Amino acid sequence: MTPESKILRLAELQQALARFPPAAPLPERRWTSGWPALDEGGGLGLAMVTELCAAPAASALFLHEMLGAIQRRREFAALIDGGRTFDPGSHRGPALERLLWVACETPEQGVKTADLLLRDGNLPLVLFNLQALPPRSLGRIPANTWHRFQRLVEKSGTVFLVLTPQPIVEAARVRITLRGAWHLAALQRPRHELVAQLGVQIFHRGRQRVSTVEPLVQTA
Amino acid sequence: MSWFAAILLPQFPLQAALRLRPEAWAEPIAVVEGSTEKGHVLEVTDAAAASGVLRGMVSTQALARCPALRLWSRSAEQEQMLAALLVEMGCAFSSFVEATSAELCLLDLRQVKRGDWKGWAREVVARCAAVELRAQVGLAPNPDLAAIAAKHADPVLVVQHPGAFLADLAISEIDAPPELIAVLRDWGISHLGDLARLPRSELVERLGPAAGLLWERASGRLRRELRLVRPPETFVETFEFEAPIETTEPLLFILRRQLDQLTLRLREAYRVAGQMTLTILLEHRAANYERVFTIPAPTTDAEVLLRILHTHLESLRLEQQPVGVRLLIAPVVGEASQHQLFESALRDPNRFGETLARLAALVGAENVGVVEMEDTHRPDSFRVVAPQFEKLGVRDESAPEEHRALGLPLRRFRPPFPAQVHLQRHLPAQVFSEKAHGEIIDAAGPYRVSGQWWDRAAWAVEEWDVELSDGALYRLAKRVDSWFIEGCYHEGD
Numbered sequence: 004m005t006p007e008s009k010i011l012r013l014a015e016l017q018q019a020l021a022r023f024p025p026a027a028p029l030p031e032r033r034w035t036s037g038w039p040a041l042d043e044g045g046g047l048g049l050a051m052v053t054e055l056c057a058a059p060a061a062s063a064l065f066l067h068e069m070l071g072a073i074q075r076r077r078e079f080a081a082l083i084d085g086g087r088t089f090d091p092g093s094h095r096g097p098a099l100e101r102l103l104w105v106a107c108e109t110p111e112q113g114v115k116t117a118d119l120l121l122r123d124g125n126l127p128l129v130l131f132n133l134q135a136l137p138p139r140s141l142g143r144i145p146a147n148t149w150h151r152f153q154r155l156v157e158k159s160g161t162v163f164l165v166l167t168p169q170p171i172v173e174a175a176r177v178r179i180t181l182r183g184a185w186h187l188a189a190l191q192r193p194r195h196e197l198v199a200q201l202g203v204q205i206f207h208r209g210r211q212r213v214s215t216v217e218p219l220v221q222t223a
Numbered sequence: 224m225s226w227f228a229a230i231l232l233p234q235f236p237l238q239a240a241l242r243l244r245p246e247a248w249a250e251p252i253a254v255v256e257g258s259t260e261k262g263h264v265l266e267v268t269d270a271a272a273a274s275g276v277l278r279g280m281v282s283t284q285a286l287a288r289c290p291a292l293r294l295w296s297r298s299a300e301q302e303q304m305l306a307a308l309l310v311e312m313g314c315a316f317s318s319f320v321e322a323t324s325a326e327l328c329l330l331d332l333r334q335v336k337r338g339d340w341k342g343w344a345r346e347v348v349a350r351c352a353a354v355e356l357r358a359q360v361g362l363a364p365n366p367d368l369a370a371i372a373a374k375h376a377d378p379v380l381v382v383q384h385p386g387a388f389l390a391d392l393a394i395s396e397i398d399a400p401p402e403l404i405a406v407l408r409d410w411g412i413s414h415l416g417d418l419a420r421l422p423r424s425e426l427v428e429r430l431g432p433a434a435g436l437l438w439e440r441a442s443g444r445l446r447r448e449l450r451l452v453r454p455p456e457t458f459v460e461t462f463e464f465e466a467p468i469e470t471t472e473p474l475l476f477i478l479r480r481q482l483d484q485l486t487l488r489l490r491e492a493y494r495v496a497g498q499m500t501l502t503i504l505l506e507h508r509a510a511n512y513e514r515v516f517t518i519p520a521p522t523t524d525a526e527v528l529l530r531i532l533h534t535h536l537e538s539l540r541l542e543q544q545p546v547g548v549r550l551l552i553a554p555v556v557g558e559a560s561q562h563q564l565f566e567s568a569l570r571d572p573n574r575f576g577e578t579l580a581r582l583a584a585l586v587g588a589e590n591v592g593v594v595e596m597e598d599t600h601r602p603d604s605f606r607v608v609a610p611q612f613e614k615l616g617v618r619d620e621s622a623p624e625e626h627r628a629l630g631l632p633l634r635r636f637r638p639p640f641p642a643q644v645h646l647q648r649h650l651p652a653q654v655f656s657e658k659a660h661g662e663i664i665d666a667a668g669p670y671r672v673s674g675q676w677w678d679r680a681a682w683a684v685e686e687w688d689v690e691l692s693d694g695a696l697y698r699l700a701k702r703v704d705s706w707f708i709e710g711c712y713h714e715g716d
Binding site for chain 1: 569570571572574575578579581582585586590591592593594595596602603605607610611612615627628629630631632633634635636637665666667688689690694696710711712713714
């Protein structure tokens with residue numbers, strides 16, 4: 004067959020393909036948290052790694068919202084608590100019964116724990132809190148770890164959230180940043196008001212920023 | 224015609240020793256009474272018998288005949304377990320069972336309607352074989368005759384005509400007073416048929432009532448009721464190793480066989496495993512290792528149960544070498560419940576249980592679980608308990624509590640950082656510590672809490688929430704005369 008005839012056949016093939024419209028991409032499956040600022044911006048995706056970059060106080064408020072969500076949804080979640088800083092007294096309520104708490108001392112322990120929980124696939128939400136661990140130790144987590152976790156959650160459909168002080172998760176499909184600033188008076192205000200005043204930005208990999216809720220710089 | 228069956232386990236001590244080692248039947252093995260050095264041979268395998276090893280020999284004599292012979296001590300525990308299993312098998316075929324001896328049980332089949340008794344007996348042998356029992360089954364119109372039939376069965380024997388069956392059997396087949404047998408031998412009567420041909424009344428007149436009883440047995444006419452037993456449902460398997468083991472492989476190999484047997488028996492009893500108790504027998508029996516496993520989703524799947532044990536054994540370190548293993552299963556009735564439409568439960572509770580065991584091995588059992596707050600006002604008082612997600616999944620719950628929490632959640636430092644705090648007009652003014660230091664621009668407190676003042680565990684703490692000049696929010700605590708930074712609400716710039 005001559006090269007010219009090959010080109011001709013390629014053109015015919017392209018014409019034939021033109022009759023079939025491209026398949027619409029499958030809609031992404033979402034895990035609704037009940038927190039409007041998060042859900043309206045696309046929310047948490049099932050079967051993907053999401054990174055939450057925020058100050059510890061904002062992350063703690065986020066965790067509070069997640070506990071409320073699992074209680075409403077009657078689901079279960081795991082919290083991998085790097086540094087053992089989770090204070091159950093600050094999150095009293097029935098949702099604690101639905102939370103598997105795993106306290107880890109080092110990032111290596113945390114990574115192994117996450118690996119076991121994601122392979123297990125029983126819990127629909129796994130939160131991996133790395134904020135209390137020294138930033139230098141976080142840098143030692145190999146980048147391929149996150150890609151491996153992405154493959155694991157694709158199998159199990161788990162919502163996997165990594166809470167970090169700064170972006171470190173290369174494989175994150177979605178990155179959420181939270182902003183807020185507080186004074187002492189904030190400790191006496193209803194928590195839902197503090198949550199409502201958080202500034203939320205959600206970035207999807209390969210897309211424009213899809214959601215921004217501007218923060219109040221001073222919330223209390 | 225009414226029928227009785229006898230299930231006999233021949234070579235009982237040998238069966239007890241080799242039950243979970245079927246491949247060992249091909250090897251020259253002898254079970255001895257007493258120590259393996261000086262004991263007497265009780266039972267031998269065919270391979271040992273072929274080398275000239277006989278019952279009753281002293282072990283040294285047996286070894287002289289067969290140098291490759293392996294001598295195993297008799298195990299009372301394994302024999303006891305086998306006897307219980309035999310009765311359990313009997314109960315699977317009749318409601319009226321007598322545990323005549325460890326190796327023999329009798330079944331009353333008068334309530335059983337069946338024509339093909341030979342087929343029935345073969346079925347019993349097959350069911351016994353499934354749990355590694357080598358059984359012989361005899362059927363006859365009365366219990367004692369059935370027991371004799373079982374001894375001569377290969378592996379089944381149905382005695383349709385008792386007189387013809389007994390005629391050629393030696394008198395010693397029947398348990399009778401030895402002096403009576405000696406008299407009969409002097410008379411030239413060596414077979415039961417010869418005895419049955421004598422007139423009963425004259426026999427009783429000359430030899431007493433015991434001779435009458437013997438005559439009835441010899442003619443197959445003795446009728447007696449069984450001493451019925453109703454054994455408790457215990458699902459246990461015990462195994463003793465030939466020598467102490469050093470790795471988990473042989474342990475897992477035997478556990479798998481034990482689980483296969485136990486789950487088969489559970490299925491036959493329409494039960495599922497709700498709890499497993501693993502006992503590893505160590506060289507010094509007083510310090511046996513024991514561990515109880517609750518099965519998250521009760522099952523009869525041997526694979527799932529083995530995974531649970533395997534996960535635990537992976538991280539287990541023992542100070543002594545194991546010499547045996549016992550596995551006890553507590554049966555429960557299988558659940559047949561369905562979750563509500565919008566409730567979610569664990570996809571695979573057993574796998575989750577296994578993952579929890581792995582996590583406990585990784586980070587320590589005290590660091591994995593569900594947090595349960597203690598009934599006290601003491602700060603940071605909670606315990607970690609095993610999750611009960613399955614039970615929670617089907618529990619009807621009220622609507623979640625919302626909008627009740629106040630302020631920012633605390634990020635707690637464990638252990639807290641010691642600090643120096645300078646006061647001005649009884650208010651914290653400056654803090655110095657490894658974690659944070661600086662001027663305090665705002666403070667809320669003191670929040671004084673105390674408890675257990677009535678005993679030695681009395682505690683008291685004074686808490687302050689403070690804001691530093693860099694915007695950071697911390698919780699300070701004063702215990703006795705020492706200050707600590709307990710946690711952080713918000714880190715400063």
